[in-house]
Amino acid sequence: NFTCETACGYTPSNILITASIGMNVKKCGRTTMETTGKVTGVNVIVFVGYSGGKSALFTRQIQFSDIAEPGDSGSLIVTNDGNQPVALLFAGSATTTIGNPINDVLNNFNVSICSTP
């Protein structure tokens, strides 16, 4: 039987929410499983390093406190209460985590949140 429940025991809501500074969030990731944190920056422009010494410039990104390690990319970042999707986790450093605003992701790939309990 198919379920959209994460490995951390919660199911994302299909009601998206726009990130705001101080918002409490969590994610369920392959490397660090469930971690919680906060939105610390919005409208972020950022250089992101990729292997091979390459770098890509992203705009309109969301910054979070450190909630991820390598391997957590692709995790859905949701609100701590209500599990509302906020961002797609894809980058970070020892002190911070960066995500794409979820609305841009869904529109770009023409996909929707899996939220069937």
Add this chain to the structure above:
Amino acid sequence: MVMVGFAASCNHRSVEKEQSDQEMPKLTIEQVQAKYQDRWMRIPGVVGAGIGAANGKPAIKVLVVKKTMELEQQIPKEAEGYPVVIEETGEIRALPRKKRIEA
């Protein structure tokens, strides 16, 4: 009538200045970020910029690999009325999976 008389005798230059201040509203924090971020992003060691909060108030953040004296001299503490804070983040990288270490 007395008020009109008083206004007419005010210093004409101070009234003009007040009118021009009212005609030039403060830019939004997003507008100030957009105005300065390109030049800040060109400074070596700067990896990003965004809007956050400092001391409970909106602030423009400049993300840097390492906070150096040189960067503190090149990046202002304030831009057009908004605080600018330097945040040391280290290099920001994509987070693909590491090779699993077999026990």
